[in-house]
Amino acid sequence: MIDPKKIExxxxxxxxxxxxxxxxxxxxxxxxxxxxxxxxxxxLDLVNREDFDVQTQVLLRTREKLALLEQRLSALEAKNGDVPAIKQEPEQQ
Structure with a gap:
């Protein structure tokens, strides 16, 4: 929602x-x-800056957690020798 003060x-x-x-x-x-x-x-279906910033931070934390989980999975797969480690694709931004 747009800030009513800005509209005013x-x-x-x-x-x-x-x-x-x-x-x-x-x-x-x-x-x-x-x-x-x-x-x-x-x-225009806009979001305010505060909501945008909050969602940006959530996305960054989620990406960090995903990267750590991918590393752990690769390490476990390499340790077990069952499945070859997955080649990671470059991160898209």
């Missing part, structure tokens, strides 16, 4: 950039601008 700030900037005669329409125009911005931004 953008709406205020648009409102303040209007000629004085239009600015006098006041609250109705600002409310309408805010509603339109909110509706358009909601259609």
């Amino acid at each position: 700030q953008i709406a205020r900037q648009v409102h303040e950039s209007l000629p004085k005669g239009l600015r006098e329409l006041g609250d109705d125009l600002e409310k309408k601008i805010r509603q339109i911005l909110q509706a358009q931004l909601n259609r």
Whole structure:
């Protein structure tokens, strides 16, 4: 969800950039601008920065755990001699 403070700030900037005669329409125009911005931004299906950063950290931890598990599996396979160690593919980013 988009931060309502950011939307309010953008709406205020648009409102303040209007000629004085239009600015006098006041609250109705600002409310309408805010509603339109909110509706358009909601259609974009965006995530906020905090959620993005949290998911990035989760992904990094998951990759680290996967790398450790792959190393352990390779070591166990090499020790047992049952199955040849799996050749690891380069990590895609």
